[in-house]
Amino acid sequence: MTFNHYYYCCLGIVKREISRFIQQRSRLFSALVRPLLWLIVFAAGFRAALGVSIMEPYGTYITYQEYIIPGLCCMIVLFNGMQSSLSMVYDREMGSMKVLLMSPLPMPFLLCCKLIAIAFLSLMQVYVFLLCAQLVDVDISLLGYLTAAPAVFLIAFFLGALGLLLSSLIKQLENFAGVMNFVIFPMFFLSSALYPLWKMQEASIWLYRLCQYNPFTYCVELLRFALFGQLNLSAFSVVLGATVITAVLALISFSPKFSQQR
């Protein structure tokens, strides 16, 4: 196998995911409606109730809308990652997964291509959301748009790998609803997506601890700083570490030996 084989294979997998995404127009719509509702309705209501004092990376007091933007971007990435894992479960049930497994190229490479495709779709959706957010006076600098891209890509890789891992563990499509209750909601609410961690600490110390151990918190913080053209090194390290661990576990779970044992 030459470099060209790998290149065309990766291109083919990414193209397929994009084609499928374009076919499912409602997917983009629902991916945007969810965070926009949070931004326009929820944030508007909480704006008065929740004041966000000066905190890094913001140099001054900010509106609540501005605060939750990174969290909502991560929400898009999280849902996209889980949606992709849902489509993997569907592919397996429908038999299309066999086609992927019949490729002469190594399985880890194929799964990485899948993750690239997931990350690319996430990035696209996040940018569309950020453009929509401009309408409610959320300003992001050009530098912020540029530095957000690698952060979103890394976060999407992590959450995509988590989705792949879950899809290998879920046997039936019907069981996927559990992912919503046991993965998406806890991950999102037990993080700094909606409120700063010090607010959580004031409310409950054990909830604060849970948020601290939640890698999604670091995804949000990584993106929060990236949108300001800054790198939060500790958040980056945690997300990178979580990505590597989750990706390795996902690759192991897709190996025929592991699948057979289960």
Place this chain on the structure above:
Amino acid sequence: MGIVINDLSFAYGKKKALNKVNLSLTTGFNVLLGPNGAGKSTLFSLLTGLTQTVNGTININEDDLSNNKSKIMSQMGVVFQQSTLDLDLSVKQNLLYYASLHGIAPKKALINIELILSQLSLTERLHDKVRTLNGGHRRRVEIARALIHQPKVLLLDEPTVGLDVESRLLIISYVRNLCTELGICVLWTTHLMDEVEQSDQLIIINKGEIQAHDQSSLLCEQYNVDDIYQLYFALTHNTEAV
């Protein structure tokens, strides 16, 4: 060139699906015939590497499947019993996706695709969504897909199940022609006895064991029976398909 299976056994928990299967298949049309639950699909799954071989060995074109999966997969075309096409994508998108999984450039793949689709009378459906195709057409697309990378071994798991007579005849005659024209090894799994011809290499499997393997006309002579139906009944004691 072909498939060589040695002492292949497989069990689902305590239930034995295959018991010490030994087979040697060369180029040409090989038919694997057996009742439901005989072990055909398990054998198929092991041959395609989707299930890992635990006991026994499988060699395809002289390469061990356990050690040279990548090389073997690049030479193998597969049509699964269950449709594996993406219904929301077009015929072209499905075929190009498969070609890309084999590392084939889109331009080169399109040349192969157009040629194969014209042979299967499907050129006009290239841009149609798979969802709009009938069962027979979908099957033909799957066969076209299995041939894009010009395999030397073609495995088909009950490819004509649920199709009308016309589609069945078209598919089976097309695959038979491939054998003679390209000199490839075809393993055609079925439980439909009217698909077997006198000159075919016939393998009868039952309860996970190979009951007979030879040219079908010779097997009929050997077991002193008039046709495949009687042969099948004699070897499987199964009246279901008859």
